[in-house]
Amino acid sequence: MTVRVICDFDGTISERDMIVSIMRHFAPEASEPIIQAVRASERSVKDGVEAMFALIPSNQYGAVAAYAQAATAVRRGFPQFIHTCEQLGWKVAIVSGGFDFFVEPVIHNLSTASVDIYCNRIDASGSHLRVRWSKPCDEACDGGCGLCKPRVIREIAQPGDRVIAIGDGVTDVKAAKMADFVFARSDLLRLARELGLPHLPFETFDDITAAILDKGSELYAHLS
Template sequence: MRKPIIFCDFDGTITENDNIIAIIKHFSPPGWETLVEETITRKRSVRDGVGALFALLPAADREEIIRFSIENARIRGGFQELLDYCRSQQIEFLVTSGGIDFFVYPLLAPFGIDPNRIYCNSADFSGEQVRITWPHPCDGQCSNDCGMCKTTIMRRYPQEDYFRILIGDSVTDYEGAKLADMVYARSHLEQQCQETGLPFAPYHDFYDVIRHLKEVHSHS
């Protein structure tokens, strides 16, 4: 019997908005639109694009950047209930996020998730500009230069031992979706799954995910 495990994205999934884009739009440093466009269209890797975007922001604005990112994030409905359901069913829950530690950890703090189960990027404010650091890079099996490599984390939980469930919303979740046994998708990820014929269940909030998980459980 394989052990169920959830790999859940953060920006645009656990939160309703994309926090990185919200921060960059708010502070609006010159040249940010081009960098976003190049990252979305994959002319730049995620690591290169996100690193370049934050390098546009002065590290002296640290407090303002952190305050804005936390005050403007909204947690998607049903998140606490999903965590409660996972605990009751012994489903392991990991946050696999391309987001940055200074907003990911504070926003998740009320939910009691083990910090060792939260994977994200880090920010260094010690220089002139904000510098993003990458504690979870791609392994030898991924050449996408992800920054925070979701497939690398997933490969630590082999398919023969784990039933791998992915919840996501963006193109950065697609490689992970290809490795998953079950995919919950919305927004760009939903579109990409439709275009490529990858099976998925759509969700609007985490109540949808819980309902579907209960249905699957009752049939298994």
């Protein structure tokens, strides 16, 4: 049996949602209604993120990338969490609706462990920024994801594998529904409770590592 950990980035590994932070810095007034509509599930993630980045002229891409890298604060305990998973032989995939210009540098700077990264990129060839989704929804998904976390799970998980999802927001709900167990905070924690998903709350990765190392943890009842 292989344990696969599907971990979100924005608001999970990073303390703040970096897409929201970027928008509130570069297009605060125009982006705020879109942010709220996505959070309320009134607008799909795909549609909302595309609309937000389209607000920013392409000549600001360098400034956006520099801001995102400088502003990313990592949640406590993440490197030790990755080390613990590696020691156990668990396979970790960072599956993010965020972008390569801030996700990849952070992960590579924090860990030398073998971690798969799925994220998106920005096309700055036109007048305004355009999103290029690395894993758009497949036919098994009901659409609107942007980067489709259920698709990634379907592609990498083999029959008999156990899946742990870690996340914080509405973009993580579909992955959480497919997982055997969920570590959740913020909006995902509320939704996991409402949906009755097997879960534990977390605030830092120290909380998750403690649960992983505790063989009596509720986690292991769902991995057997």
